[in-house]
Amino acid sequence: MQFRAKLVSWAEIEKWCRNIGKQVINSGFIPEAIIGLSRGGLVPARMLSDRLWIKDLYAVKTEHWGFTATKDGKAVLKRQGDPNINGKRVLVLDDITDTGESMKLAFDYIKSLSPAEIRTSTMLHITRSSFKPDFYSEEINEEKWAWFIFPWNVYEDLDNLIGRSMVVPSSASDIENILKDDYNISFADVDLPMLLNDLVDSGRLKLEKGKYSK
Ligand code: ADP
Numbered sequence: 531m532q533f534r535a536k537l538v539s540w541a542e543i544e545k546w547c548r549n550i551g552k553q554v555i556n557s558g559f560i561p562e563a564i565i566g567l568s569r570g571g572l573v574p575a576r577m578l579s580d581r582l583w584i585k586d587l588y589a590v591k592t593e594h595w596g597f598t599a600t601k602d603g604k605a606v607l608k609r610q611g612d613p614n615i616n617g618k619r620v621l622v623l624d625d626i627t628d629t630g631e632s633m634k635l636a637f638d639y640i641k642s643l644s645p646a647e648i649r650t651s652t653m654l655h656i657t658r659s660s661f662k663p664d665f666y667s668e669e670i671n672e673e674k675w676a677w678f679i680f681p682w683n684v685y686e687d688l689d690n691l692i693g694r695s696m697v698v699p700s701s702a703s704d705i706e707n708i709l710k711d712d713y714n715i716s717f718a719d720v721d722l723p724m725l726l727n728d729l730v731d732s733g734r735l736k737l738e739k740g741k742y743s744k
Contacts (some may be wrong), residue, residue: 562586620649
């Protein structure tokens with residue numbers, strides 16, 4: 531096995547975001563603006579904007595992991611026009627704190643925009659992270675570390691994992707077995723052939739005589 535990867539369902543996303551919403555409400559913190567860290571925090575930020583009735587929603591872009599589970603040097607911030615949060619109470623959303631570097635970088639930048647208060651939150655928090663969010667739904671010990679394949683990143687992640695592991699043209703069921711062996715991924719609730727055909731449509735895989743290749 532190379533490393534563990536886990537397919538995340540939309541039901542889990544809903545559960546985790548609802549859980550964060552409850553924690554924020556119970557804490558007494560009343561955000562006036564939400565910032566999603568792009569791209570992983572965008573969907574959670576939108577869901578919390580709905581749950582907490584906050585229409586003031588911004589995105590801040592950080593980049594850290596260039597390829598799936600391969601660290602691409604340091605986290606960098608891409609400035610795209612500053613959110614208008616001067617004097618406001620702000621809730622920052624990301625998908626996961628793993629090293630914590632992206633959240634730390636974003637936190638320092640957001641602080642420089644003079645909000646009244648900042649609270650941070652992620653759906654998943656790996657205990658080794660150097661940054662601990664104020665609100666998170668699941669805490670994950672380092673031994674349980676996995677690469678989480680979020681539903682909004684499924685094509686990019688599958689494409690990367692298949693590229694690392696497939697050495698000869700393979701059928702859908704061969705690919706399923708390769709991904710099970712190398713990453714312990716379970717495809718019980720996922721239509722893998724459909725996703726593979728989508729990757730063919732976008733030119734990421736070739737399909738000849740029932741076998742997929744890069
Ligand atoms: P942060 O600094 O936000 O704690 P990292 O810098 O460790 O997070 O990672 C930045 C981004 O890379 C995350 O927001 C997430 O989209 C992606 N990422 C990192 N670790 C994982 C993981 N174990 N599974 C899935 N995605 C991850």
